[in-house]
Structure formats: C-alpha cells, structure tokens
Amino acid sequence: MNRVSADLRADGSSGATRYAFRAVAATSPSLDSSIDIVVCVPSFRRPQHLWLTLESLANQRTERRFAVVIVENDAVQHESVPVAAQFLASGKVPGLCVVEPRQGNCHAINAAFETAMTTFPTASSLLMIDDDEIASQDWLETMTRSAETTGADVVGGPVWPDFDDDMKRGLRQHPAFRPAYDSSGPVPVIYGGGNCLIKRPVFTKLGDPAFDLGFNFLGGGDYDFFTRCRRAGFRFHWAAEAIIVETVPNSRTNIGWLMRRSLRIGVINYYIQRKAAPTVWSRAQLIVKMFAMLPFSLFRAGRVFLSERKAVVAMHPMIVAVGSALATVGFEPQPYEASKIVL
Template sequence: MTATIIAIPTFRRPERLRQLLTSLARMKVTDDASILIADNDAAGRAGATLAEAVRAGGYALPIEIIIVAEPGLCAVRNAIVETALAHPDMRHLVMIDDDEWPEADWLGELLAVQRRTGADVVGGPVYPHFADRKPGWVRETLVFRPESRPEGATGMLWASNNLLVMRRALDRLDRPWFDPRFGSSGGEDLDFLTRLHEAGCRFAWAPAARVAEWVPADRARLGWVMRRMWRIGITDTMVRRKQAAGAARGLALTGRAVAILAARTVALPMILWPGARRVDVAGQWVKSWGRLYALAGGSDASYGQPAAPVQGET
C-alpha cells in the first residue's frame, strides 16, 4: 500500500462506484495514492465485483478490496481504518462516498492544505448534483447547500464524505474509531470528529477540494428534507449526550434544547416573509423537536435496526 489511501465504503451502487473510480483515475495529483474499497454487501458483492473488473482492466491506481460482512456504517468505516492502519507506510486516509465524484484537483488540494497548515484533519465542500431537475426551493435549505469557509485552519468539521485524516490523528483514538451505537442512526462521523477535536487534533478547510454528490429524485423532496433535519437533530443530540457526563450537564443540554425550540417556534412566522429561506426556517424547527426526542431516549433507524440509546456517563 502507499502513503495516501483513498477509502470508499460501498453498498449496492456499482454504477455510482464506476463513475467515482473513473474520476479518481483522472486526478492531477496522486501522491503515491492507492484505493481501498470496502463492500458492505457480503451476499451480493456488486461493488467488489465491479472493482475487481476495473482493476483487471489496468486501472491507473492500485486497488485493494475488502468485504465487510457485518452490516452498518460503523462496521464498514471501522474495517476501513483497521485495514489502512495495517499498512505501515500509510500517512493519509482520505474518505469519499461511493455516490460522489471529485474534481481533478481534489486530492492535490487536500494534501496542499494539510502541508500548509500542519492540520491533522482536512475537510472540503460537497456540491449536490440532482438526478432530475433541481427544485426551485433548493436554495432555501442548508441540506443541499455546500459549506463555505476560507482556506486554512478552521473549527469543528461535521462529516466524513470529503475528508483527509492523518495517521497520527487516528492513533489518538481508542477503538472502535466509529462508535457502533451510531450504526443505524447515522451521526457516527460527527461523533468521530468530535472525539478527534477533543483529543486535540487540529482541523483545516480546503475550499478547492471539491466533490459532487448525486441527489436522486426521492431525496429532492420537501418531505425528505424535513426527515433529514429531524435526523440531524437526533444524531447531533446523541453525540452531545454521549459527551455530557453527569446530571448537571445533562440538565444543561435539555435546557439548551428547550431554549432553541422556543426560539425556532418564535421564528416560524418568518416563513411568510418575502425572500425568507422558508425551508430552512421550517427545517430548523423540526430539527429542534428531534433534539428533544433524542433527549427523551428516542433514536432514528434510517440505516437499519433501531440504535441503542446513547447515554451520558454518570
């Protein structure tokens, strides 16, 4: 294996994976890179089969393929980290999802920002690409709005679908790197990044390290966006609750959630204002209810069976 491992978890999306691999082969900078594909479908193995065929056809970069039999986001991400760390020369683990594809400068930009800043973790923006015609209300929601930050050192990062992590950062965390309690709800990447931040890792942002993400027709709907905001409220609170040791911090977290809901409720009439981001206003209100639901012990099983409640230490 090589200094930079580009890791791709995949599950029953071989055509999207093919497009991603085609894009990766066109990168301007490879920096001694290789690709690690983790297929989370042990029965069908559509991703592994596609990757084997691409590799046999003389692909531009080395490809390693693993099968992760245990279902779930955390299982496949942990298998990726374990496999990558088993290669002593690995210095950068770069994460991208199987329904995305990068611009040609993507890897070069991530590496350049890491070198300039000395950061342990570098993130970049994700731009939506709608499979069908983009709805007119899309500009009103942060769900499909790429993050915009200046290049360089930055605060908290939120997702792992366009991320470079240094080996030294992974070594700061105890196993499992991705907490299985978030396996069916999502939020495992936020918990991972939160723990890295608390371990003293430095974060940076690479605005030119751009990737695009497919948005299928069933996600370009208001109902899906509201469900997504509900889930964000739940998973964000699950992560915060896990970090909130003691009854006092738990009460403070509940008080904060109630205050946010009150503020969002007061702001609801903004939906009627001309030019208001109406979907964001409604979505933030729904997200606030998701926070309270999580604090009451609820979880979301968008990715499988209901997750076990995440409790704060007492």
C-alpha cells in the same frame, strides 16, 4: 444513548478478531505497501455509481502515488465487488476491496480506515469519499497540499449536490446540501466524512474503533468522530477548492425526506452532546437546553425565511430542534438499516 454503549460492548473484541471477519474480495495486480496516501471508499448497493466514483479517482491530476481501499458492506448481494474487481484489475489505481459482513455505516468506515492502515503501514494521509460522489480532478492534490502547508490534522472540503431534477437547484441552500463553509482556512470542526483527509496520528490518539458503532444506523458517526477530534485538540482546515459532487436522486429532495433528515440531525446533535454529559446533573441540564431550543428555533426560522424566501429551508432549524427534544425521550430513527435504506 443506550444503543451506543451496547454496540461498543458487543464489539469490544481485539482488532485481530474484528479483522478476521473481513474477506479480501479483490486486489490490483501490484500493491506497494509503502504508498503514503490512501483513499477509502465505503460502498453499499450503489454499483453503477461506484464505478463513476472510482473513475474520478483514476482521473486525478497529481504526481502523488496513492491507493484505494473499497469496502463492500453488503455481504449478501456483493453488488460492489464485481465493479471494484474490474476497476482494480485495470491497474489504473492500486488497491484492494474487502467485504465487511457486519452491516452499518460505521462498520464500513472503520473497516476502510483499518484496512488502509494495516495494508499500508507507512501511509500518513487517509482520505474518504462516498460511493455516490465524484471527485474533481484536483481534489486529491488540493487536499494533501492543504494538509502539508497548514499542518492541519483534519482537512475537509465541500460536497456540492448534483440533483437528478434540475428544478430542485434551489435546494442547494438547504443545510442538508450546503457545505458548512464558503472559503478556505482554519475552521473549528467539520461535520461530514464524505470529503475529508485525516492524518494517521488522529486514529492512534482517538482509539479503536474510530467511528462509534452506536451511530451505525442513525448516521452522524462522522460528526461524532470530528467532535472528538476537536476535543482532543486536533486542528481542522477547510479546502474550498477540493470539490466533490454528490449525486442526489429525486427521493432525497421531497419534503418528507428533508423533514426526516432535519429530525435526524437534531437527534444526532443530542446524542453527541449527551456523550459529553457524564453526570445526572449535566444530562438534566442538556435536556432543559434541548427543550429551550424549541421557541428559539422559531426565531431562527423567521430569520432564515426572510433571507432565503424558501419555507422548506426555513423549516430546518425548527425540525432540528424538535428532533433534539424527541431524542431526550428515546426517539432514535435508524435510516441506515438495510431494510430501511432508500437510495
């Protein structure tokens, strides 16, 4: 993945240099640096929903002290800053809002975690929620208790869709929306960062930046991060009761968006596996594997159709396989570039 290595070289500066780009836009009236739990909220052009996300954090049923770190990733319009400032000024939850001027999904997430660990040097549990999500009232308590009782290094939880159009409820079973696991317990890996808790030692071992900048505009930086966590020997746990609800607009339920999402998943899968294939021979084997998945995906699609009876769901494995095959010849969509984002 040429873009990955190029972006890493371009950002190979020291941590201090990178942090210097970020400006603190707002803080709460009081900020206790000894807080042990921090919730990170990357934000980009969703000011109305950001308020709902932050309010859901303020409504958490827990006795645990926690703070929030909000990252504004739109250095031009700054739509999230007034919302974050108003929330922080209310004193409901302590924290701060910083502006990460370098646009990109991974830039924003790295800024959130790096700011959290710098501002709260003793914080051991770092959680993340997206700015189009609503946390259930027991979310934070369930996530942190799961980490404590299981000793897991990474805890994940379900993100259930809340469709603007109730007629789209049948898409809950589509892999783009269905959580990876149904019940709580140890799992081999989690796939998304929209509902996660990561223990501080994970960041120390994986190095800096934590989220590979090559996935900035493609997406999948979270899956790549968790894949590296698994290879490093970290343990995962799934907390099925730690529910988050994601608002899904109509623009994300049409057949075109779903097909592009499936294609992108295939591309992400290829690039993550390619990172683990260092030799010419291993990469050649990977390419053969990607193309071999095409006929196999037809069999999988048939099985899915027989169980779900929905063509749009059954098409997913086929389109994922196509995406992986196209990635071997350089296909790399960039849906998270500012000019291409459809909220």
